[in-house]
Amino acid sequence: PVRTGDVDRTLQQQDSGVESALLYAKAWSKYTKELLAWVEKRLSIDVECAKSYAKIAESAKTLASQQEFMPFRETFMTAFKNDIEYSQLVLHTTAVLQNHKFIQPLLTRKTELDKLRKEVKEQWQREQKKMHEADSALRKARLLQAQRQEEYEKAKVSTSRLEEEQNVGGGGAATAKQLEKRRRLEEETLQKAEEAREHCKACQLDVGEKRIEMANTKSDIITQIREMVSQCDLTLKAVTVNWFQLQQAQVVSLPVNNQSLCENAKLYEPGQRYIEFVRNLASDGPRLDSHSFDSAVTQNTGVLFSKRLLSGSHSSQSNLSQASVTSDPLATDDTDGSMNSQLAKISDRRSNSSSDIQALRIQAPFRPWTSANQSAGMCSDSESAGGSSESRSMDSPTASPGDLKRRLPRTPSTGTMSSADDLDDREPPSPFENGVSEMVIETASSPGPFRNAQMSKAAQTHKLRKLRAPSKCRECDGLVVFHGAECEECSLACHKKCLETLAIQCGHKKLHGRLHLFGVDFTQAANNSPDSIPFIVRKCTSEIESRALNIKGIYRVNGAKSRVEKLCQAFENGKHLVELSELYPHDISNVLKLYLRQLPEPLILFRYYNDFIGLAKESQGVIMEEMEALRLSPTPVSPAQISVELNRVLFKIRDLLRQLPAAHYKTLQFLVEHLYRVTEHSAENKMTASNLGIIFGPTLIKPRQADAEVSLSSLVDYPYQALIVELLIRHHQMIF
Template sequence: MSNMIKVVEGEEGETVWVSYKELERNGEEEWGEEDADLAMCRSESGVELALQYAKMWCRYAKDLLTWLDKRISLEQEYAKNITKAAETAKSCVTQQDMMPLQYIYTMAMEQDIKTSATAKHTTELLHQRCYQALSAKRNEIDKWRREFKEQWAKEQKRMNDAVAALKRARQQYLQRCEELEKAKAISAKGLEEAGGSKTLDKRRKSRDDAQTKVADAEALYRQCVFDANAHQDELEKVKEKIIVHIRKLICQGDTVLKEVGFKSFKTFEHLDKQFFSQWRYLFQCPKCSSLLHYNGSFCKVRTASRAALTHRLRKMKSKMVKCKQCENFILVNGIECEECGLAVHRKCLELCQTECDHRRGNLFGVEFSLLPREQPQDVPFIVQCCTGEIESRALTVQGVYRVSGSKPRILKLCHAFETQKDQVDLAEVSPHDVTSVLKYFFKELPEPLLTFDLYNDFINIGKEIQRLSEKDHVAETAQIVENIVINIKQLLARLPPCNYSTVRHMMGHLHRISENFEENKMSPGNLGIVFGPTLLRPLVSGDVSMIALLESSYQAMLVEFMITNHDQIFGPAPRACTPPPPVPTAPLPETPPRASCPAAQEGSDSLDGSGASTREHDESELFSFLSLAICCLILLSWTRRNLEGLNT
């Protein structure tokens, strides 16, 4: 029973035990749509399960449609309000001349109007291409589900009526047989008693009537059996038809869901990028964002500190609250964070050092290629810190990478990595906390280390490794291992450079962990089970089906194979270089003078030339800076004269 798994089917919880070998045979390439339909047809409640899943799918699609419709409505309402506010403000601002930064703010309002118009048009297209498509497919599936439900109920009623008629005919046939036996017994008894002829004729006639009734009951029973078998065959055909049709409808619906999700997410991303791009352009506008003209004097605009930029600030609504920075009560000019509730004066933003508690970090959950590193192919510092700490003092710790750490300590360590980067001190941290942080880092990646586009190829290699474990011939096994190593190398070469270097680093680290198996009890197989789903996962992994269970075993086998054959796949680990020779204590012999070669002269000339070019470059930069300063002074004096003329 240990090599079996339990599958629960139907609403009544019917239990079916399936062996792993049968599951693996079904999960190979032979497991297709026909096999799935056959498995559902074999189940007594297959149609009910299919109809129930179709109903759940329709309810799920309805919830998604509600969210999508509300999101589109909010986007359109937001664009409408932004347009209205921008047009009103623009009409007022353009009537006032000689105001500071008037052109910048007018341009921002025009950009708001354009962005809102584009957003409105985009949301209308989103409603037509996504909402209506998903709604139509949902209505189609629900319509067919209702029709199939009625058809299945009618067929079941016919089958139940046929079974009931069969039971009645059988009961009648048995009753007629009993009456015939009684009539035969009475007739035989009359012959023995030698009664009158009339009595004998009467008993003989009763026996003949009983035989006739038995024959009629038998004919009726045979007809009912034939009808029941015919209804059973028809019921099986209808069952197969309903299951196949529902499966096709669900597959079509899943395809529509995928397309709708891709288009809607792309659309919302485009809207967000378009909104933030205009403000980034205005923020990067030189000079105008740093200086304001007020009453003939120039004052610097207050800039928020780096910690203050992590908050979502708004005008403070509450009254009489203490400022978190200066500890004075806020009477006017107060702002607060929408997420963490931090309240400060506007003038205190420059000195604020409290970061938002709810802000998203730049380490966990960030795209792998965007992580901070010196070179694009470098391993992230968190991976280097964690693996280095484990190799320095936890190679022999029992259950390393298998035992989880404390959740509060893990969260605290994650926050430390976010804020302190590679300056985190791990000397006093539990090894299990360090390994849990490393696993959490890989799990939070939007795309796993072994990327989504290569998932099916890696799973196919995992299947080859599974078949390899069943081979007995050593020569054939060696050839298969060599082929698998070549295939893995080709797949790893298709990874981005940063992913490849990190995979190589992790496999070498896990290989060194497995070398201490006797102490830490973590063999390559155990490490594969831990890191298989972490380093390799499908694009959509929400369902826990039989195929998903199989693929998890293939993931573990793949990682185990890469750990075991690390040297063949990635090459031997880099060794320490040869130490330099000792410094000689005896005086060295004098070296005879050499004739100067043309190459050396050319080198000296090139150095002189490079120095001259550097000096020329510095002089040109100084000249450009002085020119810019002179232009600024001229512009300031011209502006002051114009303002004095207006005042007079």
């Protein structure tokens, strides 16, 4: 990299160096003015669109809320709500960008640049004027000196001639008097010539001083302009990052919400709402026998609805929208066996039809992980057990999701990609979201009531029996009411359908309650582990090292959001019993990063942040000096000869790390050693120490902030945070 001193020296050596720097500053100001104009116009258009979105969504929502028993009513109500929330988010984003995130700081910096540019321009013009006046005075002094010298020479020659005439002719008193007059004139001209010479010397000294002052002023002006341009670039960088970050945050929920609504729409059975409408009429009029009504519906439409207890309230009637195409959960008498068998055949024929989409339970709308663990849906196991031809596995039932070479349809990642190559590194879609159930294994030979159920590897470790009382499903957090599964040894409860994706193994003793793992104090998690290293860190890193070190972008590419949330929930429900061998490696690495990112205080405590950033800046200077020495050295220089200063910085880092609490230090050492093992396979996974530093830097070392917004100082420190983690990885043996 080019040093700032070299840049300043280059401009100082040019006669028009200051003018060139001022010209660039003026161009920067004009460029920023155009950017601000574009942003203001863009934000005004966004505000108009957002207000229009909200207006038409409110109008449509009001009309749709008055229409009961209409197809996709809840779906479109959710869409209208999403539009309103999106418009509010756009308005909030616009206000933030107009204030302290883009326009205000950039406009302030532009004003400062214009003010400095005007001041230094006037200062430079004054110095140039002084220099011009000094040069002019010197030229005049030299002309005067030459004139005085010429007058002295004439007077001297005249006196000499008169003296010769007097000596030859022997003139009288008049000649002597004239000679005396000529001698006085010669002395006067000599004195004036000496004065002119001294004045010329003084002017030369003044010109020299003015030239030195002008050079110093030029150096100061060039330095001021460079520093101001650097600060302006820093501000422009910060607001540019804010712009694209807020734009990304503004639209990141749109594809997820649309995907959720799309999946819900696929679950609708044509004619279902009409039948509910007729049922509602039947409940308001003469009461029909529910069993005969269901039978009639089955014969006429080929659709069997589970019988529900009808009530007079509309809220109870609206729950009929969650009815499933399953067997009747209340019909448990032996006399109903033949009817259930016949209806099961009908259901089989419908599930094998590629033209129909069987009505499964209506899934809850997408929720972020922070709120997902606080909600629990009311759903029966029969609702979870349904499935259509679209949800059947298209590969072998024994296929493993670890086979990452399988060409599955790609879904866009919600993570931030660091290069264009990442477009080919995205995680394959979830088996559950795209109907490719690779994680389940047929267990027809398993004894018990669930011998024909599809089970994950973890589910096969349980000794299952029918659920005896309603309980909460450990896989989806929903309430299990009918036909659920329960482990005889650990008392784990689960929907029958959730056995396909269950990730919690049997611990052969009663399973404890839910553990709050994400976002809790690190000390609490460390105290629950015998070696002070949280089990989630040890388990995730162990699984990655066992089978994912050669996967490209193992820590750079994010996993699917839904699978990551499910795995987070599994860790809180099952702790160390979670089975990871069937999960996607990118999901595991994403959970590890998420756990570290959500710690209230990072592994490197807040109070050491400034010390580590200072050491990072010091090490950066040392590295740059060593690179320059290598470049300029005529003979090869061994690394040992140039690493003395860097070693001194590493020792300071080591001493500072030893001030951390024991649990923080052990976990950080364990994590850094794992990352070093990842870098040993960087030829395959492209995860160098530098790349890992960029990923884990803002997670392991970050400043204390009053809010979650990215501040200017934190953006400035991003490279230094990454450099600290890079140094920890490269020199972990020396530091730890």
